[in-house]
Amino acid sequence: MKSLIKQAGLTALGVVTAVGLATGNAQAAETIKIGSFLAVTGGASFLGDPEKKTLEMYVDKINAEGGVLGKKLELIVYDSGGSPKKAVPFAKRLINDDKVDIILAGSTTGATMAVIPIVEKAGIPFISFGGAGVIVDPVKKWVFKTPHTDTLAVQKIFKDMKGRGISKIGLLSGSGGFDKSCRDNVLKLASGAGITLAADETHGKGDTDMTTQITKIKNTAGVQAMLYCGFGAATSIVAKNFKQLGANIPHYQTHGSASKSFIKNADGGAEGVRLPAAALVVVDALPDSHVQKKVAGSYKKMYESKTGSEISTFGGHAYDGLMIAIEAIKRAGSTDKAAVRAEIEKTKNYIGVDGVYSMSATDHLGLDEASFVMVEVSGGDWKMLK
Amino acid sequence: MLAELLQFLFSGITVGAIYALVGLGFAIIYNASHVINFAQGEFVMLGGMGTVFFIGLGLPMPIAILLAIVLTVIVGLGLEKFAVEPARDAPIVTLIIITIGASIFFRGAAQVVWDRNIHSVPAFSGNDPIMIGGASILPQSLWIIGSTVVIVVALHLFFNRTMMGKAIIATSHNPLAAKLMGINTRIVLLLSFGLSALLGASAGILIAPISLTYTGVGIMLGLKGFCAAVLGGLGKPMGAIAGGLIVGISEVMTAGYISSAYKDAVAFIIILAVLFLMPNGLFGGRGTERV
Amino acid sequence: MNALAKPETGGILALAIIIAILPFLLPNSYYLDVANRVGINAIVCVGLNLLIGYAGQISLGHAGFFALGAYFSGILVSNHGWPPLVAMLTGALFVGLLSYVIARPIMKLRGHYLAMGTLGMGIVISIVLNQEGELTGGPDGMSVDGFSAFGWEPGNEQVWYWMIGGLLLVAVWLALNLINSPVGRALRSVHGSEVAASVAGVDVAHYKVLIFVVSAVFASIAGSLFAHSSGFLTPSEGDFFHSIELVTMVVLGGMASVFGAVVGAALLTTLPQLLTVFHDYEMLVFGAALIITLIFMRRGLVPTLLSAFKRRKK
Numbered sequence: 001m002k003s004l005i006k007q008a009g010l011t012a013l014g015v016v017t018a019v020g021l022a023t024g025n026a027q028a029a030e031t032i033k034i035g036s037f038l039a040v041t042g043g044a045s046f047l048g049d050p051e052k053k054t055l056e057m058y059v060d061k062i063n064a065e066g067g068v069l070g071k072k073l074e075l076i077v078y079d080s081g082g083s084p085k086k087a088v089p090f091a092k093r094l095i096n097d098d099k100v101d102i103i104l105a106g107s108t109t110g111a112t113m114a115v116i117p118i119v120e121k122a123g124i125p126f127i128s129f130g131g132a133g134v135i136v137d138p139v140k141k142w143v144f145k146t147p148h149t150d151t152l153a154v155q156k157i158f159k160d161m162k163g164r165g166i167s168k169i170g171l172l173s174g175s176g177g178f179d180k181s182c183r184d185n186v187l188k189l190a191s192g193a194g195i196t197l198a199a200d201e202t203h204g205k206g207d208t209d210m211t212t213q214i215t216k217i218k219n220t221a222g223v224q225a226m227l228y229c230g231f232g233a234a235t236s237i238v239a240k241n242f243k244q245l246g247a248n249i250p251h252y253q254t255h256g257s258a259s260k261s262f263i264k265n266a267d268g269g270a271e272g273v274r275l276p277a278a279a280l281v282v283v284d285a286l287p288d289s290h291v292q293k294k295v296a297g298s299y300k301k302m303y304e305s306k307t308g309s310e311i312s313t314f315g316g317h318a319y320d321g322l323m324i325a326i327e328a329i330k331r332a333g334s335t336d337k338a339a340v341r342a343e344i345e346k347t348k349n350y351i352g353v354d355g356v357y358s359m360s361a362t363d364h365l366g367l368d369e370a371s372f373v374m375v376e377v378s379g380g381d382w383k384m385l386k
Numbered sequence: 387m388l389a390e391l392l393q394f395l396f397s398g399i400t401v402g403a404i405y406a407l408v409g410l411g412f413a414i415i416y417n418a419s420h421v422i423n424f425a426q427g428e429f430v431m432l433g434g435m436g437t438v439f440f441i442g443l444g445l446p447m448p449i450a451i452l453l454a455i456v457l458t459v460i461v462g463l464g465l466e467k468f469a470v471e472p473a474r475d476a477p478i479v480t481l482i483i484i485t486i487g488a489s490i491f492f493r494g495a496a497q498v499v500w501d502r503n504i505h506s507v508p509a510f511s512g513n514d515p516i517m518i519g520g521a522s523i524l525p526q527s528l529w530i531i532g533s534t535v536v537i538v539v540a541l542h543l544f545f546n547r548t549m550m551g552k553a554i555i556a557t558s559h560n561p562l563a564a565k566l567m568g569i570n571t572r573i574v575l576l577l578s579f580g581l582s583a584l585l586g587a588s589a590g591i592l593i594a595p596i597s598l599t600y601t602g603v604g605i606m607l608g609l610k611g612f613c614a615a616v617l618g619g620l621g622k623p624m625g626a627i628a629g630g631l632i633v634g635i636s637e638v639m640t641a642g643y644i645s646s647a648y649k650d651a652v653a654f655i656i657i658l659a660v661l662f663l664m665p666n667g668l669f670g671g672r673g674t675e676r677v
Numbered sequence: 678m679n680a681l682a683k684p685e686t687g688g689i690l691a692l693a694i695i696i697a698i699l700p701f702l703l704p705n706s707y708y709l710d711v712a713n714r715v716g717i718n719a720i721v722c723v724g725l726n727l728l729i730g731y732a733g734q735i736s737l738g739h740a741g742f743f744a745l746g747a748y749f750s751g752i753l754v755s756n757h758g759w760p761p762l763v764a765m766l767t768g769a770l771f772v773g774l775l776s777y778v779i780a781r782p783i784m785k786l787r788g789h790y791l792a793m794g795t796l797g798m799g800i801v802i803s804i805v806l807n808q809e810g811e812l813t814g815g816p817d818g819m820s821v822d823g824f825s826a827f828g829w830e831p832g833n834e835q836v837w838y839w840m841i842g843g844l845l846l847v848a849v850w851l852a853l854n855l856i857n858s859p860v861g862r863a864l865r866s867v868h869g870s871e872v873a874a875s876v877a878g879v880d881v882a883h884y885k886v887l888i889f890v891v892s893a894v895f896a897s898i899a900g901s902l903f904a905h906s907s908g909f910l911t912p913s914e915g916d917f918f919h920s921i922e923l924v925t926m927v928v929l930g931g932m933a934s935v936f937g938a939v940v941g942a943a944l945l946t947t948l949p950q951l952l953t954v955f956h957d958y959e960m961l962v963f964g965a966a967l968i969i970t971l972i973f974m975r976r977g978l979v980p981t982l983l984s985a986f987k988r989r990k991k
Contacts, residue, residue, distance in 0.1 A: 041960070043602060045502040078953055084818055084911045086949070089710065093950070096707035110817045114909045117820060132817075175647075175807055177817040184810075203641075204650040204804075206606030208404075208597030211397045212641045215390055233504045233598045240596070244515045244522055245393075265506040265598050267513060422792075424921075469968050476975035479735055483928045486921055487967030494960025609800075609917065616793045651804045654797035661794050662782050 031074040032067075032335055034059070034325070035100030037090040037115075038129075039107035043176075043205070043232060044082035046259065047107040050303075050315030051129055052077055055104065057306050058322055068326055069333065076100060080111050087111035088118065095122045101335040104321045106130045107314070110177040116143055125328075125341040127321040129314070131256070132181040136364040144344055144364040146320040146354055147313070148278065148372050150178070150229075153254050154185040156276040157227065158193035160374050160385070166224045166250065170199035170217030172210065172238065174230035178256055182229035198223050207234065211241045218247045225249050231256030236265035243269035250274065255372075260310040263377055270377045274385070277375050280316045280353040282382045292371075296353045313354070320352035389520025394642040395635070396518075400527040400596075402634020403534040407589035408611025409618065409626035410541070411582035417558035417621050418578035419474075421481045425465060425489040427608020428496075429586025432458040434599030435496055437591050438505040447508065455587045461492065462583025466576050489604070496601040507594040530592045537588065538627055545623070554578060558621065613653045617660060632656070685853045688936055689846060696842040700835065709834040711947060713906055716841035717899045719942035720848045722926045723935055724895025727852055729924065730933030731861065732888045733868040734784075735792040738799020739923050742772050742893040744806060744915025746900030748813055751821040751910050762826045765901035769894050776893035777886065784885040791889070799920050806912035818911035821904045837906045844902070845939070848895060852935045855891070864888060929970065931977030940979050 036055060039048030059075045067073060076098050078090040087106065094100045095118065103119065103126045106112035112130035119126040119142050126143050128135055133149035161169065173183040183200075190197055199220040201213035217226050226249060228238050235257040242251055243266075251273045253262075258277040263270045279286060283296040299319050300311045327350065328343035329335060347366060350357040355371025374385045408430060415423040436454030441447060469484050476484075510529050515522035545551035557564040557574045565571050589607070590599065597603070614633050618625025633653045641649040703709055721743055728734050749768030753759040759767075775798075783794045806813050813819060823830050831837045855861050863884050866874040875881050904910055913919065922945060930941020952959045974981035 041497060041502060046504065049502055079956075079959065083913055084909070085913050088907065088909060089707075089714070089950070092707045092710050096705045096710075110911065113817050114911065117908055175816060177815070180810060180815045181817065201641075201646045203646060206603075208593060208607075209397050209401055212394050212638050213646050215393045216642065216646075219390060233600060233603075236504070236506070236598060237596075240513075244513075244524055246515070246522060261504060265504055267506055267509075469972065473972045473975055476971070477932065479729060479924070479928055479932065480971050480975050480977075482735075483925050484968050484971050486925065487964045487971065489964070490960055491964025491968065494958065494962070494964055498957055498961060612796075616796075620793075647808050648804065651801045654800045657793060657797040658779075658801075661790055661797075 031072045032069070032329065033074045033076065033098065033100040033102075034322075035076050035094030035098060035103045036105040037078045037080040037087050037094070037111065038105060039082035039111070040077070040079040042081035042083065044108050046232065046261065046312065047129070047314045048079070048082065050307075050309075050312045051107055051318035053307050054303060054315040054318040055322055057302065058319065061302075062326065068329055080107070082108055082111070084108075084110040084114035088114050091115040091118050095119075095124055100124070101337065102325055102329075102340060103127070104129075104318070104325055108177060109135060109181060112143075112145075116140060119143060124337050125325070125344055127325055127344070129317040129321060131178055133185070134181065139362055139364050142341060144324075144359065146324065146352070146357075146365075147317040148255060148276070148354065148367055149365065150182045150254065151185050151189070152367070152369055152372055153276045154182065154189055155193070156369060156372050156374060157252050157254070157274075158189065158195050160274060161225060161250075161252070162194060164225075164250065167194055168196050168198045168222045169225045169227055170201070170220055170223045171197055172201045172203065172213055172217060172226065172228045172230075174203055174207075174234055175205050176230070179230045182254055182256075186227065186229065203230075203234065208237065209241065210234070210238050211245060214238070214241050214245055214247065218245060218249070223249065225252060227252045227254075229254055229256075233265070235262050236267075236269070239266035239269035239273060241269075243271075255313060258375075259312040259314075261312075263380055271380075272377060274374060274376045276372045277382070278313050278316060278354040279371065279373055280311065281313055282373060282375055282384045283353075285382070285384050291351060291356060292353065295351050299353045316353040320354050320357070323352065324350060324357065390642070392519050392521035394638045396521055396523045396527060398635035398638035399631065400523075400530050400634070401638070402631035403530050404589050404593045404607065404630070405610045405614040405633050406627040406630025407534060407537065407585050407592075408607055409614030409630045410537075410623055411585040411589075412612055412615035413618065413621060413623045413626040414554075414578050414585075415582050416615070417623070418554065418575050419470070419481075420478055421470065421485065422612070422620075423465075423579075423582065424482065424485045424608065424612075425492060426582060426586055426611060427604030427606075428489045428492040429458050429462060429583045429604070430590035430593075430607050430611075431496065431599070431601060431604035432461060432492065432583075433587030433590025434507065434594035434603060435500055435505070435590075435601060436587070437507055437594060438599060439500060441507070447510075451591050454591060455584060458587035458590075459580050459583045462579045462586075463576060465583075466579035470579070471572070471575070489608075493601055493604070500601065502601060504598050504600045505594075506598050507591075509595040524596065526592075526595045530596075533588065533592055534627075537585070538624075541623065550577065610653060613657055616657055685857070689850055689853070692849060692936070692939065693846055696846070700838060706834045709838050711950060713834060713837050713841050715943045715946045716838070716845050717903050717906070718923070718926060718946050719845055719939045720841075720899040720902075721896045721923055722930070722938035722942045723845075723848045723852050724892035725923055726927045726930075726932065726935060726938035727855065727864075727888050728892040729927050730931075730937075731856060731864045731868060732885050734885060734889065735924065736795040736889070736892070736920070737792050737917070737924070738795035738797070738802070738920050739892070739896050740917075740919035741795075741799035741802035741915045742776065742896035743900040743903070743919070743923075744802060744910075744912070745772050745775070746897030747821075747904040747910050747914055748806060748900075749897075750901035750904040751819055752812060754905075755820065755822045760826070761822075761824045761901075761905060765898060768901055769897045772893050772897035773890050776890045780886040780889040781882075784882040784889070791885075795920075796917070799915065800917055803912050803915040803917070806915055813912065814910075816912060818909055820909050821907075823908070824902075824905035831906075841902060841906070844898075849935055849939070856935070860884065860887065925967070927977075929967070929977055931979035931981070934977065934979045934983075937977050937979035941977065944978075 038051050059073045063072050080087040106128040109130040109132040112128040128145040133151035135145050173179040199217045253275045279292045280296045286293045303311050331343040332339035347359045355367040357366035359366035375382045411426045436457045440450035440453045509526045511525045553569045614630035615626045617629030637649045640652040746768040750764045753764035926941035926945045931937020955962050
């Protein structure tokens with residue numbers, strides 16, 4: 001009997017205490033709770049890190065200015081490490097345990113998609129920072145997003161290509177969710193845009209050298225340009241390899257590369273690369289009359305002074321998401337989830353750093369092609385193209 | 387046709403040399419202790435990130451590189467002293483998990499002390515590619531290949547001509563006999579970790595100008611280096627070199643001529659094939675075990 | 678009364694009591710969800726523990742079996758409308774065959790070759806799952822319909838909890854029976870000394886393969902359960918890190934201890950949730966905790982604590 005009790009005691013100790021200790025919630029004063037899970041560490045940390053910093057600095061700012069509807073904002077951020085596997089339990093925790101009023105989260109498409117069924121079932125408004133179009137197409141009642149979709153990006157790129165007389169391209173993509181979704185869009189939209197795909201290469205996660213794939217693309221007969229779908233360190237490596245191989249064709253990348261570190265790490269290889277980016281990226285080059293100049297400019301100033309690093313579009317997605325949410329809560333006059341959701345949907349002509357948002361029941365993104373600008377890397381900096 | 391093949395070959399040998407250096411690290415530690423050191427990839431990371439850090443302090447590149455190597459070696463010695471030695475009587479599986487804990491710890495520490503961004507390191511002698519037979523090769527690749535050759539030769543001399551090197555080999559064959567012959571096996575183990583750290587750091591520094599560096603860079607490189615060591619027979623340092631080159635070249639050839647989508651799988655498929663057909667690795671001999 | 682006096686029966690009883698009481702101690706459905714994850718991981722670990730602790734072999738690709746079971750269920754049920762139970766068994770069958778094919782040639786060898794073989798196998802599986810987007814939904818994953826058998830479906834976390842809890846008890850019972858059977862005794866002799874065991878007439882390779890297949894099937898079934906209860910799958914369920922996580926659970930909880938496997942699973946599944954308080958230091962703390970725990974409890978938590986109690990008794 002003694003060892004029975006011992007065994008029982010030990011297993012109990014292990015299981016119950018571990019689970020029980022996970023309760024660590026102090027009940028705060030009445031606040032508006034904003035829940036978030038972001039890819040703060042891991043391979044997508046250049047997404048989640050600026051997003052987290054942006055949310056934190058603006059929540060602090062708004063609280064210092066008196067909060068919203070007379071209440072303070074409370075931000076709860078979990079680190080999903082860029083993995084949908086980790087995002088799911090955090091989403092459940094935010095909804096059932098932390099009992100947040102709204103979720104602004106999902107640095108990656110993968111994490112966002114994994115969480116959508118949970119959000120829909122729980123009936124809580126969710127603004128995602130994920131890139132792929134599939135997040136809001138088909139439209140889900142409770143799910144919105146702020147970044148431009150990769151569908152829009154590919155359309156924009158194709159338009160620019162046609163303008164330069166390019167009709168046959170080679171595609172290189174990585175093995176991540178964004179890469180694959182981007183590639184799917186290329187395959188889907190190519191023929192409609194008059195573009196043929198002459199080469200279709202991929203590389204693996206953590207690869208350090210893509211010269212093989214780029215060589216194949218470059219040597220394919222009739223190829224007039226290369227498009228790279230990917231993000232992270234790979235974008236710069238691809239740019240460097242491209243330069244090393246002396247490929248003389250136009251080089252396009254996506255908005256996943258729209259950060260200064262892409263240019264810096266490419267060590268000169270990024271010169272001449274074209275990609276679509278939110279106006280925020282080239283805010284200094286915008287004319288004063290541009291509708292986004294003021295908002296984007298002040299975000300850039302705040303972010304750069306608070307963190308000492310350059311802005312990134314990804315932080316911008318979080319800023320827009322937060323502001324849209326706050327405005328919706330103000331208009332709804334409460335944190336009632338259904339009311340806030342309805343107000344988010346009614347967002348009209350909201351000037352953000354990513355673009356001007358006008359949402360509706362059938363459009364939970366609210367951005368169009370005009371808010372995306374085509375830029376080219378020139379002299380180590382972004383240059384807006386007409 | 388030929389130019390393309392040459393281009394692939396250059397790429398394969400370059401990346402293969404890096405896998406070889408990492409694999410060497412695995413092999414040396416395995417030799418001394420039968421432990422698979424899963425923190426080996428982190429030594430690679432520390433080499434690259436360390437160099438970035440010291441350059442950021444304003445130090446000239448050669449000094450930064452040296453300090454980064456020293457830093458990594460100290461970490462490697464620390465790993466042995468504080469994590470492996472205290473648990474030396476534990477089952478092998480436990481020791482392996484301890485090294486996994488160490489790799490997580492090093493990654494976490496690096497993220498806190500440094501940052502999570504991606505960093506570049508200037509190439510040792512510029513970025514202008516050299517054209518050979520229609521294919522381009524970066525000067526950095528030549529540095530990588532050259533340094534690997536130098537390191538391999540130096541190791542060969544070390545193991546066969548110096549007392550310490552021979553002591554390490556002796557300990558890997560039979561620790562008890564080595565002890566009876568007066569070899570301090572504790573020092574041998576310590577040295578093995580230091581040596582592996584040196585190799586890992588060198589690999590990290592050599593490849594950083596090409597592949598950029600960040601706190602997570604060690605994961606994939608560590609895994610591929612492990613593959614290289616396994617192919618070579620896990621315990622035969624020279625086998626790890628060949629293993630690394632085989633993994634690197636076959637990856638590139640698969641991407642070039644078959645399908646780039648599955649190129650990562652090829653290294654592991656080769657391992658499975660080798661296991662089924664040549665179980666002691668490509669260079670292993672037949673083993674015997676005392677009852 | 679003899680049966681009750683055996684420590685194993687006592688252990689199962691204790692586990693059953695804990696499983697029965699736990700839901701009433703948990704504040705909300707998020708905790709039930711965590712408990713369900715613990716249960717699923719525990720089923721995998723009980724099987725893996727047989728391999729590592731009793732057969733002395735390491736599998737570095739067990740998450741591959743888990744993912745295969747999960748995706749078989751996901752694809753067959755959601756994309757082809759198969760009944761979930763049939764899909765689960767099909768997955769288990771496939772995994773059983775695969776594990777047999779891999780293990781048979783390797784198990785004849787000495788040393789840690791199974792570790793390397795399983796490493797390769799696990800990674801190839803996760804690459805295939807990632808690449809074949811048409812079939813598996815690719816890196817962004819796929820959603821899976823709920824489970825239903827004979828017209829009944831578990832609607833929420835609570836029902837799943839009872840189902841998983843029950844299956845865990847079954848798994849533990851099977852494992853304990855295996856250990857105490859002639860098969861188990863043969864295994865332990867192999868672990869002690871392979872050469873001596875084969876001199877004594879034990880077909881060493883045969884038993885090692887058997888245990889490997891059993892542990893793989895456990896993982897596959899747990900994977901199917903996971904697919905239906907979580908409703909969403911990604912290829913990362915089969916990746917190298919998940920495999921390492923599983924091995925860590927077994928080692929931490931206690932090799933050659935079935936209850937240790939359960940404790941290890943509980944601890945490592947809940948730990949990330951607990952560690953969020955450390956924010957930026959989460960990884961660092963986790964790594965350090967792992968190292969320190971294993972240095973001082975090198976056979977794992979449960980065996981070390983058990984022998985500490987025994988010593989106190991004396």
